[in-house]
Amino acid sequence: MASLSSLRSDLNYWNGQVNALNDKIKKLKKRRNEVENTKNALKSTVNNNSSDVNNKLRSASNKFDNAINYSGRDSQLNAVLSGKDERTLGSDNNLTSADGELQRELNDINRQLGEAESSLSTAKRKVSDIKIAISAEESRQQKETARKIADAIANVFKK
Numbered sequence: 001m002a003s004l005s006s007l008r009s010d011l012n013y014w015n016g017q018v019n020a021l022n023d024k025i026k027k028l029k030k031r032r033n034e035v036e037n038t039k040n041a042l043k044s045t046v047n048n049n050s051s052d053v054n055n056k057l058r059s060a061s062n063k064f065d066n067a068i069n070y071s072g073r074d075s076q077l078n079a080v081l082s083g084k085d086e087r088t089l090g091s092d093n094n095l096t097s098a099d100g101e102l103q104r105e106l107n108d109i110n111r112q113l114g115e116a117e118s119s120l121s122t123a124k125r126k127v128s129d130i131k132i133a134i135s136a137e138e139s140r141q142q143k144e145t146a147r148k149i150a151d152a153i154a155n156v157f158k159k
Contacts (some may be wrong), residue, residue, distance in 0.1 A: 004141070007134045014126040021120040034097060039102040046095055069125045 002010075 002133065002137070004134065004137050007137060011033055011127065011134065014123050014130060017098045017123040018120065019121055020128060023114055025113065025116050025120065028109055032106065032113065035102055035105050035109065039099065039106070042095070042099060042102065077096045
């Protein structure tokens with residue numbers, strides 16, 4: 001059986017691991033929240049801004065259409081404004097790439113979080129096992145001390 005000092009040293013180590021892992025999990029959850037907020041803000045901003053820009057382009061197109069009055073104007077106006085729509089997430093390569101990088105970051109954080117939570121579970125189990133071992137060792141030592149005292153008393157009365 002391990003000594004009490006060794007068991008207490010192990011307990012201190014594993015309690016330190018539990019604390020460190022709790023801190024790591026807290027930081028990872030905070031980071032995950034920040035990345036999710038950034039990803040959501042990107043999506044919301046892109047969709048809102050592209051919609052606003054596209055509405056203004058259509059409004060300008062209608063105003064030009066109403067202001068210009070000659071045959072062939074529709075084809076010229078369409079040629080000028082064609083392809084000028086602001087792109088949304090999924091249709092703009094740079095925005096899609098940024099969204100993909102944020103998703104990869106989220107996936108990495110979730111993987112790290114899973115590993116940290118698994119390690120935390122192991123560390124907590126070790127703490128529990130060591131506490132049980134300490135209790136058992138303390139009980140064994142108390143019984144041994146009681147037996148020695150009983151033997152000493154018995155030896156005194158034998159004389």
